[in-house]
Amino acid sequence: MANEWATFGADLHLDLRGAAGLRTGLMDALREAVRSGRLAPGTRLPSSRQLAADLGIARNTVADAYGDLVAEGWLTARQGSGTRVAQRAEPRRGAAAPAGSGGPRRRPSGGPRHDLKPGTPDVASFPRAEWLKAARRALTAAPHEAFGYGDPRGRIELRTALAEYLARARGVYASPERIVVCSGFVHGLMLMGQVLRARKVREVAVESYGLDVHWDLLARTGLRLPALGCDERGTRTEDLAALKGVGAVLMTPAHQFPLGGALPPDRRAAAVDWARTTGGLVLEDDYDGEFRYDRQQVGALQGLDPERVVYLGTASKSLAPGLRLAWMVLPRALADEVAEAKGRIDWQCGALDQLTFAEFLASGAYDRHVRAMRLRYRRRRDQLVAALARRAPDIEVSGIAAGLHAVLPLPPGTERSVLRAAAWQGLSVLGIDAFRHPSTPRTREGLVVGYGTPTDSAWPGALEALCRVLPGE
Known part of the structure; x- marks a missing residue:
């Protein structure tokens, strides 16, 4: 019986110090844990035998x-x-005053009814059954060393599978030793920022329209x-x-975010020529390269010069952002530096998810x-x-x-009113x-509408709400 505490089920932390008696102290500790919210409604408690032993x-x-x-109503059995x-x-903080109380009127809380922000897929369509099958096969075949700390580049199984897929589907020149797996695009960009600073790079050019979270991350590295600039043909790489x-430029050449165009061939070539001439790097964000509809697929810019382009891809749009899986295909001269920088921070991403994705x-x-x-997205x-x-x-x-998004240009001076x-x-x-x-001067107005996020059942309502707020409706 001395070691039963180590073999019973769920643990429960309670502080019984200062109690007048064991029973009274235990009841007070449980009430406080519930009252404070540490034990949420519905939480299953240990059996009386288990808790007594603990x-x-x-x-x-x-x-x-x-x-x-x-x-007393604190627990149910x-x-x-x-x-x-x-x-x-439980009382909610900041609840709106009831009707007739004279307090301020507030709109109902709980978030928007329809989410059309760009950048997120329909997570309700995540292939759970197929993913579970892959997870079972991967777990069965996983070697024992997969559960250790491993290589900061990522599991060799995933890097091998990615090299084959990216070469076939995106025209990327890749080999497993040039790939570093990371937990999201931001993680990869953070690593690149650190490596660029260590290489004495002081400036990274960015597109005039993009994500401020990416700009802020690079700026925090110094x-x-x-x-x-950009025009009707896209980013002016010339x-x-x-x-x-x-010393580097961050771009979305296959599908500019958020304006949506593909960088034309002459400007793609200009970016690579600049990198070759100056010794600079192109950081290619291929965030949604798999989704094209009524045009020929635009291959990755990395295919023009694998030694001057860093290719960054992610499963966030194609599968789900919650997987936290992304990858970099690096020039040979950078692969070891980026892997070393990643190893200093977190060593590697979750091995089981990597094996499942492989x-x-x-x-x-x-x-x-x-x-x-x-x-589905084309529909x-x-x-x-x-x-x-x-x-x-x-x-x-x-x-x-x-x-997964579209741009709706608006007449000058109307963007803010439409957003309200x-x-x-x-x-x-x-x-x-x-x-x-x-x-960048404020010369464009419009909406950036993401049509990936709503579920199939929610999409018609979201579309109707959008049409109601547009000028002329």
């Missing part, structure tokens, strides 16, 4: 304390369900971030030569899932375009040949100005 007290003492707390924390009503002191890729399940989602895109043609014919939607109207409709959507680099 606390070193008599089982009858625990059973009597449980019984009294059930009688049902045959076969054990003892649980009761579903007690890098300056001049912006490249202007790189005039930016003295720039199996998911190798079995063909990933290709099947991407094709299915491509069809949504087509429904969006058709609805706008009926309800707001003056809006010429753009950026729709690929990806959207908020009152319970519609979460972002304007183009939210993505503008601070040094």
Whole structure:
């Protein structure tokens, strides 16, 4: 019996110090744990036998304390369900004043009814059954050393599968030793920022429209971030030569985020030529390269020069951001430096998810899932375009040949009012100005509409709410 505490089920931390008696102290400790919210409603408590062994007290003492707390309404006890924390009503902080109280009126809380912000897929469509099959196969075949600390580059099984897939599907020149697996694009960009600073790079050019979270991350490493201009053909990469002191450029060439165009061949070549001439690097963010609809697939820029382009990809759009799986395909001269920087921080990402994703890729399940989602997102895109043609014919939607979002240009001076109207409709959507680099003049207005996030059942309502707030509706 001396070691039973090590073999029983769930643990429960309780502080019984200062109690007048064991039973009273136990009841007070449980009440406080529930009152403070540390034990949430529905939480299953250890059995009386288990808790008695853990606390070193008599089982009858625990059973009597449980019984009294059930009688008081703090706990519930049902045959076969054990003892649980009761579903007690708890006061909410900052609750709106009731009607007639004279307090301020507030809109109902709980978030928007419809989410059309770009950057997130339909997570309800995550292929749970196929992923579970892949996880079982991967876990069965996993070597014992997979559960150790491992290589900071990531599991060799995943890097091998990624090398084959990226070469086949995205035109990337890859080999397992050049790939570093990371937990999301931001993680990879953080590592690149550290390596660039260690290499004495002081400036990284960015596109004039993009994500401020990426810019802020690079800025926190001490890098300056001049912006490249853009026009109707996309980012003006020919202007790189005039930016003295720039050692790298961060770009989304296959599908510019958020404006939506593909970088034309001459400007792709200009970016690579600049990198070759100056010894600089192109950081290619291929965030949604798998999703193209009515155009030929645009291959990765990395294929033009694997030694001057760092390719960054992610499973966040194709599968789910919650997986926290991304990858970098690096020039040979950078691979060891980036792996060393990653090893200093967290060593490696979760081995089981890496092994599962490797199996998911190798079995063909990933290709099947991407094709299915491509069809689903294209239907949504087509429904969006058709609805706008009926309800707001003056809006010429753009950026729709690929990806999970569309750009809806708005007349000058209307973006902010449309966003306010959207908020009152319970519609979460972002304007183009939210993505503008601070040094870029405010010359564009519009909405950046993500059509990946809503579930199939929620999409019609979200589309209707969007059409109601557009000018001319």
